[in-house]
Amino acid sequence: MGPSHFSLLLILAGCWEALGAEHYSNSPVCNTTLSNGSFPWTHYRLPTSVVPEHYYIYIHPDLNTKTVTGYVQILIEALNDTSYIVLNGKNLTITGAFLKELSPNYQRKRLALHVLESVPTEQLAFISEIPLVAGRKYQLSVRFCATLSNSFSGVYRASYWTKNGISRMIAATHFEPTSARKAFPCFDEPNMKAVFSVVIVRDYNRKAISNMPKVSTRTRGDGLLEDHFCHSVRMSSYLVAFVVNDFSSNSTKSKTGTEVSIFAPRDQINQTRYALQAAVKILEFFEEYFQIPYPLPKIDLVAIPDFEAGAMENWGLITYRETSLLYDPHTSSPHSKLWVTLVTAHELAHQAKFENPYKSICSTLQKSYIV
Incomplete structure (x- = not known):
């Protein structure tokens, strides 16, 4: 599968508008609420203090x-x-x-x-x-x-x-x-x-x-x-x-060492081979074409049985509707194969990081901040 077969699909970032709040409900959350307290903030957007x-x-x-x-x-x-x-x-x-x-x-x-x-x-x-x-x-x-x-x-x-x-x-x-x-x-x-x-x-x-x-x-x-x-x-x-799951998985690595894995229910794991092959090729194509290395050590693609969207580009853990990730060469249509390819290309295009490369992969949260 060559580079000419892929289309770069990007979502325009949604605009966040500042809205004014007209009415507030100051219902207490737990026993530590202020007595007779009023909510101290009057905007839908969070304060920046x-x-x-x-x-x-x-x-x-x-x-x-x-x-x-x-x-x-x-x-x-x-x-x-x-x-x-x-x-x-x-x-x-x-x-x-x-x-x-x-x-x-x-x-x-x-x-x-x-x-x-x-x-x-x-x-x-x-x-x-x-x-x-x-x-x-x-x-x-x-x-x-x-x-x-x-x-x-x-x-x-x-x-x-x-x-x-x-x-x-x-x-x-x-x-x-x-x-x-x-x-x-x-x-x-x-x-x-x-x-x-x-x-x-x-x-x-x-x-x-x-x-x-x-x-x-x-x-x-x-x-x-x-x-x-x-x-x-x-x-x-x-x-x-x-x-949190009981799925099976298939894994491989890209040319640059990124571990790519597909997770699906055990009875459907044989339907993940095409997506795994396509994901590696797409990832390698994007890295070469844009000269931007994928910043994380792994990328997981997960077929979720109940999923409202087509897929979601969570960083390092892309979740999919099953029909957007699973492909059975014996029963699936050519359109299904194309759909899996396009959705995977779309979601992997979201994964680029335009800041400094990720370093110190497994550093832990500073101990002084955890008590």
């Missing part, structure tokens, strides 16, 4: 209880003096929120925060009794829980049937354009980019994949496993992704 630098996300999508529990620690910098931090959250129950300054000689313990929610604007406000000071960095720690979604956004359940008639369930994510806030509290606007470090809790009979390669797996006291992943490149929150 505080910006994120690095997220540490610990999350457990429990397919047995159909719940999501976890916590997120966000390294933030205050650009202006402020007594509150506003970020996005939707359909989350906040069970604890704390703030800690990260100045070298600062000995103050974690400060419990008051929490308010604005339901119409999908925002959470964390109120501090001690104001944040411009130029200083802080660690915002938030514990949360939610219900595993039945929709096709946020962290949701997807199911399929084996050839033996057994129902299987996986947990998948789809965060574009504004659904990362359904999975964990975050600054869910595309210009507020940050680095993401992800830890996923799972059962022993499933596996987890995310944007970056897995560093290690640890066994918890309750028998569940924790998969720790390399930290990501700096990216928007809607590109974070993970899938």
